[in-house]
Amino acid sequence: PQLPHGHMPLPSFWKLVEDTLQQSSAQLQTFCQAFETVTPSPGTQPLTPAEERKVLSLVSKHGPDKLYQVTSNISGSRDLDLTLLRGQIVALLQSMDTRGNTSRWLVDAGGPRGFVPAAKLRPY
Numbered sequence: 001p002q003l004p005h006g007h008m009p010l011p012s013f014w015k016l017v018e019d020t021l022q023q024s025s026a027q028l029q030t031f032c033q034a035f036e037t038v039t040p041s042p043g044t045q046p047l048t049p050a051e052e053r054k055v056l057s058l059v060s061k062h063g064p065d066k067l068y069q070v071t072s073n074i075s076g077s078r079d080l081d082l083t084l085l086r087g088q089i090v091a092l093l094q095s096m097d098t099r100g101n102t103s104r105w106l107v108d109a110g111g112p113r114g115f116v117p118a119a120k121l122r123p124y
Contacts, residue, residue, distance in 0.1 A: 021060070028059060047089070054110035055089045062091035062108065068121040082107065082114035089124055090116070 008016070047055065058067060070088045074081075084090065090107040097104040097115050104115045 024060070025056065028056070028064070031064075051089065058089065058091040058108060058110055062093075066092045067124040068092055068107070069124040070116070071120050071122050074116050074120050076114065076116075078115075080114045082109055082112060082116050084109060084116060090121070092121075 055067070068090055070084045070086055070090065072086050074084045076083045082090075088109065090109045092105055093108055093113065094106040095118065096102045097106065103118050105118045105121065106113065107116055107121075
């Protein structure tokens with residue numbers, strides 16, 4: 001199948017991609033700032049710059065509607081379980097585990113992927 005930008009020279013194509021990403025990033029930042037001013041929710045720690053970069057990368061990979069925040073510390077006890085701290089942001093990959101158990105979700109924690117209890121996640 002022919003890509004809509006398939007006829008473009010590569011440098012122009014990458015410039016377009018970069019501009020689009022920057023635009024999305026700017027929109028996301030505006031959205032986040034607006035969101036923060038509207039909801040100073042108690043108990044939400046501000047994100048460190050490293051966490052913020054991780055969140056941006058999770059958003060670009062999975063989309064903002066897949067982001068969840070960990071509501072309390074999670075210590076993984078089984079294989080493939082993640083150990084996460086309260087306040088961390090993760091992206092939902094699958095709302096069940098390999099056995100179809102919907103109380104354990106598969107998430108991307110910005111590198112490590114694994115299972116966490118669904119009850120300890122809330123939409124971000």
